[in-house]
Amino acid sequence: MQERYEIRLAGEGGQGLILAGLILAEAAAIYDGKNAAQTQSYGPEARGGASKSEVIISEGEIDYPKVIKADVLLTLGQEACDKYFHELKKDGILIVDSVNVERVPTTRAYKVPITKLAEEATGRRITANIVGLGLLVGLTGVVSRKAVEAAVKARAPKGTEELNLKALAAGFEKAEELKKEG
Amino acid sequence: MQERYEIRLAGEGGQGLILAGLILAEAAAIYDGKNAAQTQSYGPEARGGASKSEVIISEGEIDYPKVIKADVLLTLGQEACDKYFHELKKDGILIVDSVNVERVPTTRAYKVPITKLAEEATGRRITANIVGLGLLVGLTGVVSRKAVEAAVKARAPKGTEELNLKALAAGFEKAEELKKEG
Amino acid sequence: MAVKLMQGNEACAEGAIAAGCRFFAGYPITPATGIAEALARRLPQVGGKFIQMEDEIASIAAVIGASVGGAKAMTATSGPGFSLMQENIGYAAMAEIPCVIVDVQRGGPSTGLPTAPSQGDVMQSRWGTHGDHPIIVLSPSSVAETFHLTVQAFNFSEKYRTPVILLMDEVIAHMREKVELPSAEMIEVTERISTDVPAEWYFPYDEAASDVPPMVSFGEGYRYHITGLMHDRAGFPTLRLDEINPWLTRVFRKIERGLGEIIMVEEEWTKGARTVVVAYGCTVRSARHAVRMAQGKRYKVGLVKLLTLWPFAEEVIEQVARTARRIIVPELNRGQLALEVERVAGRNKVRRVNRADGEMLTPQQILAAIEEK
Amino acid sequence: MAVKLMQGNEACAEGAIAAGCRFFAGYPITPATGIAEALARRLPQVGGKFIQMEDEIASIAAVIGASVGGAKAMTATSGPGFSLMQENIGYAAMAEIPCVIVDVQRGGPSTGLPTAPSQGDVMQSRWGTHGDHPIIVLSPSSVAETFHLTVQAFNFSEKYRTPVILLMDEVIAHMREKVELPSAEMIEVTERISTDVPAEWYFPYDEAASDVPPMVSFGEGYRYHITGLMHDRAGFPTLRLDEINPWLTRVFRKIERGLGEIIMVEEEWTKGARTVVVAYGCTVRSARHAVRMAQGKRYKVGLVKLLTLWPFAEEVIEQVARTARRIIVPELNRGQLALEVERVAGRNKVRRVNRADGEMLTPQQILAAIEEK
Amino acid sequence: MAETETKEESTAVEKEAKPKKKLPRGEVHVFDNWCKGCGLCIAFCPQGVLEANGEGHPVVAHPELCTACNWCYIHCPDLAIVVRKLNGAS
Amino acid sequence: MAETETKEESTAVEKEAKPKKKLPRGEVHVFDNWCKGCGLCIAFCPQGVLEANGEGHPVVAHPELCTACNWCYIHCPDLAIVVRKLNGAS
Amino acid sequence: MKREEQKVYDYLRHKKKFPNMWCAGCGIGIVMHAIIRAVDRLGLDKDEVAMISGIGCTGRMPVYVDFNTMHTTHGRALAFATGLKMVRPEMKVIVVMGDGDALAIGGNHFIHAARRNIGLTAIVVNNSVYGMTGGQYSPTTPIGGLTTTAPYGNIEQPFPICDLARAAGAAFVARSTVYHAIELDRLIGQAIEKKGFSVVEAVSYCHTTYGRLNKLGTPVDMMRYLKENSVKVRDPAERRSKEQEGKIVRGVFVDRDIPEYTELYDQVIERAQAA
Amino acid sequence: MKREEQKVYDYLRHKKKFPNMWCAGCGIGIVMHAIIRAVDRLGLDKDEVAMISGIGCTGRMPVYVDFNTMHTTHGRALAFATGLKMVRPEMKVIVVMGDGDALAIGGNHFIHAARRNIGLTAIVVNNSVYGMTGGQYSPTTPIGGLTTTAPYGNIEQPFPICDLARAAGAAFVARSTVYHAIELDRLIGQAIEKKGFSVVEAVSYCHTTYGRLNKLGTPVDMMRYLKENSVKVRDPAERRSKEQEGKIVRGVFVDRDIPEYTELYDQVIERAQAA
Numbered sequence A, B: 001m002q003e004r005y006e007i008r009l010a011g012e013g014g015q016g017l018i019l020a021g022l023i024l025a026e027a028a029a030i031y032d033g034k035n036a037a038q039t040q041s042y043g044p045e046a047r048g049g050a051s052k053s054e055v056i057i058s059e060g061e062i063d064y065p066k067v068i069k070a071d072v073l074l075t076l077g078q079e080a081c082d083k084y085f086h087e088l089k090k091d092g093i094l095i096v097d098s099v100n101v102e103r104v105p106t107t108r109a110y111k112v113p114i115t116k117l118a119e120e121a122t123g124r125r126i127t128a129n130i131v132g133l134g135l136l137v138g139l140t141g142v143v144s145r146k147a148v149e150a151a152v153k154a155r156a157p158k159g160t161e162e163l164n165l166k167a168l169a170a171g172f173e174k175a176e177e178l179k180k181e182g
Numbered sequence C, D: 001m002a003v004k005l006m007q008g009n010e011a012c013a014e015g016a017i018a019a020g021c022r023f024f025a026g027y028p029i030t031p032a033t034g035i036a037e038a039l040a041r042r043l044p045q046v047g048g049k050f051i052q053m054e055d056e057i058a059s060i061a062a063v064i065g066a067s068v069g070g071a072k073a074m075t076a077t078s079g080p081g082f083s084l085m086q087e088n089i090g091y092a093a094m095a096e097i098p099c100v101i102v103d104v105q106r107g108g109p110s111t112g113l114p115t116a117p118s119q120g121d122v123m124q125s126r127w128g129t130h131g132d133h134p135i136i137v138l139s140p141s142s143v144a145e146t147f148h149l150t151v152q153a154f155n156f157s158e159k160y161r162t163p164v165i166l167l168m169d170e171v172i173a174h175m176r177e178k179v180e181l182p183s184a185e186m187i188e189v190t191e192r193i194s195t196d197v198p199a200e201w202y203f204p205y206d207e208a209a210s211d212v213p214p215m216v217s218f219g220e221g222y223r224y225h226i227t228g229l230m231h232d233r234a235g236f237p238t239l240r241l242d243e244i245n246p247w248l249t250r251v252f253r254k255i256e257r258g259l260g261e262i263i264m265v266e267e268e269w270t271k272g273a274r275t276v277v278v279a280y281g282c283t284v285r286s287a288r289h290a291v292r293m294a295q296g297k298r299y300k301v302g303l304v305k306l307l308t309l310w311p312f313a314e315e316v317i318e319q320v321a322r323t324a325r326r327i328i329v330p331e332l333n334r335g336q337l338a339l340e341v342e343r344v345a346g347r348n349k350v351r352r353v354n355r356a357d358g359e360m361l362t363p364q365q366i367l368a369a370i371e372e373k
Numbered sequence E, F: 001m002a003e004t005e006t007k008e009e010s011t012a013v014e015k016e017a018k019p020k021k022k023l024p025r026g027e028v029h030v031f032d033n034w035c036k037g038c039g040l041c042i043a044f045c046p047q048g049v050l051e052a053n054g055e056g057h058p059v060v061a062h063p064e065l066c067t068a069c070n071w072c073y074i075h076c077p078d079l080a081i082v083v084r085k086l087n088g089a090s
Numbered sequence G, H: 001m002k003r004e005e006q007k008v009y010d011y012l013r014h015k016k017k018f019p020n021m022w023c024a025g026c027g028i029g030i031v032m033h034a035i036i037r038a039v040d041r042l043g044l045d046k047d048e049v050a051m052i053s054g055i056g057c058t059g060r061m062p063v064y065v066d067f068n069t070m071h072t073t074h075g076r077a078l079a080f081a082t083g084l085k086m087v088r089p090e091m092k093v094i095v096v097m098g099d100g101d102a103l104a105i106g107g108n109h110f111i112h113a114a115r116r117n118i119g120l121t122a123i124v125v126n127n128s129v130y131g132m133t134g135g136q137y138s139p140t141t142p143i144g145g146l147t148t149t150a151p152y153g154n155i156e157q158p159f160p161i162c163d164l165a166r167a168a169g170a171a172f173v174a175r176s177t178v179y180h181a182i183e184l185d186r187l188i189g190q191a192i193e194k195k196g197f198s199v200v201e202a203v204s205y206c207h208t209t210y211g212r213l214n215k216l217g218t219p220v221d222m223m224r225y226l227k228e229n230s231v232k233v234r235d236p237a238e239r240r241s242k243e244q245e246g247k248i249v250r251g252v253f254v255d256r257d258i259p260e261y262t263e264l265y266d267q268v269i270e271r272a273q274a275a
């Protein structure tokens, strides 16, 4: 892995992207022993969910904690996709939820029906964030699978750990599939 | 009269020294056409009366508006007399109310039973401030008698104009007497 | 032209009336109470309104509300109350609502020395509220100047749609001096820029026409939105950088473009002066006295009187620093405006003369600094 | 030593607990609410107390009251609430009551940009209350530093009997980073200096023994008086110059004498640097990134990280100004601490890099300033 | 019980609705762009006119049942519903 | 009427005063340094014990009339009065 | 002419500001609609209506309505409104506030506006919590309720808003809920018409914060709660009956004729000018 | 042992701070004496008593008494006291405030302290005016009264302090006057003993400002007014009788047993530590 790896998760408030970012950061920082910084941007005051969550992962010290040019962009919504695509590195990885994103600005994107996978795997669309996370980690290997599983267990709301692990697994599975395809 | 003339009126709160200072300043500034600045110092917050009132009178512009070394000091109380005597010019004029001030720090003072004069002239000790004012103006000529009379008329509380003019006259009378003596 | 013996507080009240102030909301506090008391009597006489609010926060809020309703409005307070007003002063700056805030400085910090003079709020008047914001601060050094600067405060406030602070001190507030009150015709009064474009075309924060967009009062048929949030030209909240940055730029620029008239400074004997005293407020009185004494002793010494404290008179001080060898900054605090003078003139040129114990600086203290080698 | 992924707000709460804080009073406000929420949960676990007051004024008041009762006490807020607290911050300075005030800066002025980062309250943290007063202001640039500076804030506060402000920003408050929480034994915690002289000999503001007189809690048998008025050594109001001036001198001197430890600065690569970037808070992160980029391009550039903003690190900046040709001061405001840098280093050496639109400065923006001729 | 209360509510505004002989008829329109799918209208419509689509937004499943009682119009927090009283019923 | 009310007041604290047969006796002391001459004690002493001197400060003009009712002690805003109950009366 | 049922859109800044920013199902929008109906029924000219708010979810309401609107600082709406009303006594000034805005930080302005009996209409959207900042307890949170700052349950008594308004001196005081939206618009209408300071407490809910923490379900569930747990009184004297225990009591609690502040001030001006 | 009638001097900082700074005849000193008698009667240790004030003439009281004393900022005394009480629940915290201090700038802290029912004793010296600043109208100035800021007569309703305290949630509320100084010390004693927030309104006067402007005479005259224009109620229910019209009603208006805040907080700690 390169020195500094920049990940952006973007979508609408309430899609759980802060949680996904936090889990990713925790996986990197606590379970993989790297450094990580996770930030987010909020809607009006603190009430709404974030519209984006960013994670920088590095072996070294992390200075600037925000994305400069993303290595990966995961978007669960059209608006976010339109807005942030141009801040993706040329060779960066774009993952979109094809359920919500119709117009994809590049052909080199992973178009995955994330919400649908979530519904299939757990019966709950709300786990799309974790499916996305599994997908992202599976595709990039930015953290180890063990680490992200441990982080999910630690940070998922009480009682939903199994559910979320299932979602995560679904993501990983899909990633394997795609990698084979690609 | 010299360019800058410094007058300090000192005593306890409630003795009406602010009013006396104000009348003196008004006499100089409005009725004699000179310049005047009147300041005072207060007790705790604004409630109590002032413990001192200062008037600077000048034909020219008045810069520093406080007494540096007084040309005249009128004191109606012992404490004030003790405190401010040393800020009187060497050849400055000290006027004390001998009713309240027992220990006078110099032999060159005018010791006048001002409160008593007030009681005699108006039946009211509270007019001592105006008697003192008459005395001061009579002895120093710092403003014209006409001017100070006009100022008393204008600034005395409604209905007390005559009373205060009487007090003022008593002060002037005593001053004449003293000047003859001296 | 009427000649009167007045206190600074009364002159402030009369200046306000003369400037067209028709609303005052305040809360009593020594040594500013006299302004409220005078206006409680005077405002209804001229059809204006006075209200004593439950505290200083409510006072400045009511003043802003009244200004939105179209009245020229003012409040007056002292240190503790001024601290409480800070949040809403920022609101007025953000929403660009004209209003005048008088702070009659007394000894601080905290309750401090309530009846004693001070110039301890100079930096607070610039930086007291959170976030960067434009502000104009004027400070009079005589009773007469209080009258004129109060008028000026309203004029600037209305012209630039900005809160203006009149920074007085206990000496000027309570001192009685002769004032020549100009007759109404002689007073130049600035009115708020309004507009008569159709309501649909009206944008209260539009920079197209001018750095100071016209402001229409509530109730006049232009229904628009006002907020303390960052807003777009229509007044609605925005998070868009392309709306925020123009606002930020404009709101500072509107003051910068006016610096020529806003910065009021009087120089006396500065030409060729080796030493220059820079003073404001009541300290000007001590300073001028000291300068005259020094001149009597043949010192080449001049005086710069700052009537406008903020924005800071950078150019004048730069100019002075070019020729003078020493700049003396006397203040009734522990060195506040001196920081700016140091920044602009260079630290080693500046000598501070300070006291913060509730007494005026004496001419002798300043003279000593002038005479120092 | 526990390793955790935490937000700055959580680290602040944990730092407070570690420093011995046992009382928090506050009022929710973005982006500081997380501190209150964490302490609402944590304090009762360690036998401490949390209360949500009716507003920020009451919050700081309760904090001071609790401190008088002997508890290490803290509040946390953001710009609007910080403005409201100013009057009572002055009280704490005047009455010399230890307490910690956290201000998590957000975009201002006014309600501004509630969820966006800013460093707009730097000058306010120094000058926000009326009257001159001593103050200590610390500003962390990482989550880990937040933990340590919170402990330090309490330590300084107790040691110097003074309010200490921890000036955070939205980035640091909400960012999650790895923190290595030291175990309790490894944390140096300063306790208030008390005394066991007989009650009759106790003077809460006596300068005889030390610039920081011992402070006994209420209820411990030393019945004394506390006031926000100028006071004598026993705490009673005074108007006497020979009591006021010694107080004023002492209360500033107590901080001056501690400057050696109070002023915390970290210099990186400054030796021989032609250009030095002076930064604090979240902007350090952009700055260090930029400096590293510039070094990659062979620029001789160093970084001064200010952990203590006030008192200002005059000596360090003087030192740096002696060798560096250019000093760059990036800030998320329109130039606040830059004013002090200019004053100390000389105006022409200083280049400001500012933005106040709610976004962080990017490394690129600072790099551009480094590269500029 | 839901119905009774609701009617009490609605009759307050729609005085004409009182005569029991013939229930008025209404035509309900949902402005989907504003609707956030909270489900209030669906749950409280006394006639069961509305049903949720996949995203929880109401669809007018049984237009013929609408009595123009206005409950949905008045309670939609997003002002995303209008009800037109059909002429036949007035 | 002044007396009645005052007694109601005083008896509240001085229960022993109730038995009417013999009024208690008191000795009243004024601490002149603290007294500001407000005249309250003089005006409200139910027995007329006190009279004003030239400065308006109370002098104990009729010590023999004092019943130690404590009105003056309790109401002096300057805490400048103490009343001693004389042994003979208790 | 526009059809009756669409008139509400005349009062909305619908072109730009919708959909609104409130959570799906939040009752604040229902209160807004009720205010609009009341204004419309009274036939007020939009130009003569001002809506002033403080900060909070409720505080965002003025963005959406086409009146003279002002979003002030947290807690201070009534003080701003007082200044406006003083110089524009002919305007109808409606002040919308959350429970925190009106009664936590703004409590003093609330009781003083009532005391002065100045002609403002205060509408308090009481959702028992600080919604905007994410669910901290407010002065109306029930005892025992969980909030982010009361993780072990709230221990503070809630204010009886209407009693407080009465004691402070308000001329008109009433309460209803967002379920009883028609009742609400009637009461708001009465309040606007009243000369003097009028208060309407609009009981709402915040499912996103308080509801979630206390497992009170969806907006539908919370709405149902309001419906099933409130009683209406017609005579304020019967306020303390058994039946009302633990229920939200709806109705008019104060309606008295006392002189309004700006009218009294006109007399001050007369006196001053006569002298 | 010191004689009974001189015990008050044990509670005074008499060596330095007397004579006090109040105007000759001001009732504040009478309230101070009443507080001392109450404390003495309850046999409290001076070390466990704190007296906190805000700013005003009344606010100067703590200077004179030998307790743990604190003169805070204007209006904020109850908030400071809340912090102290939280960390020193065993202390008796007496908060003395003027009417302006307690109810103008401090009104919000007053109603919130009552709502929380925190164990403080609030004593409001009600002289209907701002004494310290020279006679401006306060939230208790009678309608029509002349003040320096109401030169044409005051037009604002006064707060009924006791009603407000009741509505806000106080556990104990009572009123008396400085004329009824013994009743006052009894009530203050009850208030101090009460668990929870207790309020005593001590009706006084300010002859120097309000008295002079309204020609109400000397302290003797104003004291006589209190004597002749007040009635005592023993049962709060009879509060609205004819006889009381226009009179100062004295007595206990609220005395209820509701849990005190710091005690409830102890339970929070228990719950937190159990978890």
Ligand SMILES: Cc1ncc(C[n+]2csc(CCOP(=O)(O)OP(=O)(O)O)c2C)c(N)n1
Pocket (backbone or CB within 6 Å): A045, D027, D028, D029, D030, D056, D080, D081, D084, D111, G055, G056, G057, G058, G059, G073, G074, G097, G098, G099, G100, G101, G102, G125, G127, G129, G130, G131, G132, G133, G138, G206
């Ligand atoms: C001075 C100040 N303090 C705190 C805040 C943060 N704040 C914004 S809204 C709010 C409370 C919102 O609660 P409420 O008034 O009940 O409105 P709701 O969101 O529930 O409608 C708070 C504490 C602020 N904006 N300003």
Ligand SMILES: Cc1ncc(C[n+]2csc(CCOP(=O)(O)OP(=O)(O)O)c2C)c(N)n1
Pocket (backbone or CB within 6 Å): B045, C027, C028, C029, C030, C056, C080, C081, C084, C111, H055, H056, H057, H058, H059, H073, H074, H097, H098, H099, H100, H101, H102, H125, H127, H129, H130, H131, H132, H133, H138
């Ligand atoms: C923030 C602030 N505002 C105003 C003042 C000025 N001030 C001091 S005391 C006071 C009012 C005094 O009235 P009250 O509380 O009734 O006390 P009293 O003097 O009548 O006993 C005021 C307005 C202040 N000290 N601080």
Ligand code: SF4
Pocket (backbone or CB within 6 Å): E030, E034, E035, E036, E037, E038, E039, E040, E041, E042, E056, E057, E058, E075, E076, E077, E078, E079, E080, E081, G025
């Ligand atoms: S009530 Fe309104 S927002 Fe909610 S589902 Fe129905 S139409 Fe949509």
Ligand code: SF4
Pocket (backbone or CB within 6 Å): E026, E028, E044, E045, E046, E047, E048, E049, E050, E065, E066, E067, E068, E069, E070, E071, E072, E073, E083
């Ligand atoms: S108007 Fe009434 S019946 Fe028709 S859809 Fe709406 S709620 Fe149902």
Ligand code: SF4
Pocket (backbone or CB within 6 Å): F030, F034, F035, F036, F037, F038, F039, F040, F041, F042, F056, F057, F058, F075, F076, F077, F078, F079, F080, F081, H025
């Ligand atoms: S009551 Fe006290 S102060 Fe007043 S005259 Fe009597 S002794 Fe003196």
Ligand code: SF4
Pocket (backbone or CB within 6 Å): F026, F028, F044, F045, F046, F047, F048, F049, F050, F065, F066, F067, F068, F069, F070, F071, F072, F073, F083
């Ligand atoms: S105790 Fe005092 S009031 Fe009573 S009778 Fe004796 S002197 Fe008079």
Ligand code: SF4
Pocket (backbone or CB within 6 Å): A047, G021, G022, G023, G025, G026, G027, G028, G057, G058, G127, G131, G132, G205, G206, G207, G208, G209
């Ligand atoms: S947070 Fe609560 S109050 Fe705010 S919009 Fe959402 S549901 Fe409504």
Ligand code: SF4
Pocket (backbone or CB within 6 Å): B047, H021, H022, H023, H025, H026, H027, H028, H057, H058, H127, H131, H132, H205, H206, H207, H208, H209
């Ligand atoms: S001004 Fe009034 S309240 Fe203050 S001490 Fe004098 S009489 Fe008492």
Ligand SMILES: [Mg+2]
Pocket (backbone or CB within 6 Å): G056, G098, G099, G100, G125, G126, G127, G128, G129, G130, G131, G138
């Ligand atoms: Mg709320």
Ligand SMILES: [Mg+2]
Pocket (backbone or CB within 6 Å): H056, H098, H099, H100, H125, H126, H127, H128, H129, H130, H131, H138
């Ligand atoms: Mg009072």
